[in-house]
Amino acid sequence: MVSFFYFLKLKERRRKMIYKELDNGLIKFNVSSGLPNYSQRNNEYLDEITNKKIAHSMCNVTSYCMAYSYTGAAFPKTSKKYTQEEDQFIEFLRNSKEVNEYYKKLLPSYYKAWKNNEKDNYPPEQIHDILNYAFNLWVGWRAASLNLKAEINSMIKFIIENNRPMVLSGKFGRLNHIVCLVGLVADKKILEHLNEKNLIKYVKKFIIDDPYGDFRDQYKTIIGNDIEMTSEDFIHIFKPVDDIDNKICHFFHAPIATV
Secondary structure: OOOOOOOOOOOOOOOOOOOEEOOOOEEEEEOOOOOOOOOHHHOOOEOOOOOOEOHHHOHHHHHHHHHHHHOOOOOOOOOOOOOOHHHHHHHHHHHOHHHHHHHHHHOHHHHHHHHOOOOOOOOHHHOHHHHHHHHHHHHOOOOEEEEEEEEHHHHHHHHHHHOOOEEEEEEEOOEEEEEEEEEEEEEHHHHHOOOOOOHHHHEEEEEEEOOOOOHHHOOOOOOOOOEEEEHHHHHHHEOOOOOOOEEEEEEEOOOOOOO
């Protein structure tokens, strides 16, 4: 197999439906249980133009690496300067010839504005399609897939049936932000109704891992592990905001071993 593919040293992960029994007939699914979550606050990457750290805006690459780590797959080592995965990823993303060409072809005016450092420009990691393309190129396989109109039902089933994380884009107050969706708390009856179209009615809480902290106290708490939100907040916060049917979602898949 061509060395481009990084199906290396995969951690053993269970593939069955995994949940914890709670009181009052509730169950909890959490794909990141027992695993460390990532923080963007300690990112070291320096912007090539300003030579300043941009950790405050690295929720995208940090959430992507965090979600990927939960699948048990190994990361490539591509940087001589940085050690953290998210710093290595953004270095690759911004400097890859293939990624730059993809951005230039997809959105030429945006690409030009970024390269010229124009006001309010969009670096490639801030565009969903490019973020997804670059990550799969970096790790060497289709580790994540982007759906701009993912059904909430399919997202709920993805957690329950596949034990896999997702990356979502939301509006947290005035903050545009990206986090990992890692679990949910639901009525146990949901297991008997997985073929229904309105599964959210069984969900009491969604669980996210937030690379910046806890949105519930306006990020005064800098640890964002296992943050619970109501279904109402889920619908209101994640984009498209207030859409009761669909969301922008990056699905992370099971790693595949090769010989």
